[in-house]
Amino acid sequence: MALPVDAGCPIAQTVALIGDRWTPLIVRDLAPGCRRFCELQRTLEGISPKTLSDRLRRLEEAGVVTRSCFAEKPPRVEYRLTDKGSALLLVVESMREFGASWLAHDPSI
Template identity: 60%
Template sequence: MELTKTHLDDAICPVARTAEIISGKWTLLIIRDLTSGVKRFNQLERSLCGISPKTLSERLRSLEEEGVLLRRTFAEVPPRVEYSLTEKGRDLVGVIESMRSYGKRWLCDDQTNQK
């Protein structure tokens, strides 16, 4: 009997489901930047050198749909929009910190950090 992967497997497996949320290019860096607090679109765009406005908009929309971040719009002229992490988003900080530790230990150029 051959086992085949189904979409249901992705929904049930917590690793696959988490990877689905954070796997997009720039996604983890957006979350990383929001760990320090509320940010506006232009602040995120400046801190993420090389990201296009279209890509940033798509990632922010996706993270909002997943409940990872909160988008707050203010009725001002010009309109002001702020982004912040939800509790679900703040829980991803541990994942980012683990990746930072791994990168420092195994991927940095400093030979004294590599084993």
């Protein structure tokens, strides 16, 4: 069940966008550039194809990623961060820095 979003609070809106499990990791893994679905699934060990598909669709609807389809056999689909996604990547990188500084050696997490 989704939490209600305070329309006036940018933090709540950002948490609503990236607060799902896997979403920040998808943004992280798209940082180097284009990635195919199978490449993302390989780097995100344990994510189901359905969950990855749902998260990518949600990020696409939010304007964070673009999806490019190529008429090849077999069909090729690539995902990449938009400018909005690149800005969001800064938030994800800040999360990484916080985790490395404050959580890396915390046995309770």
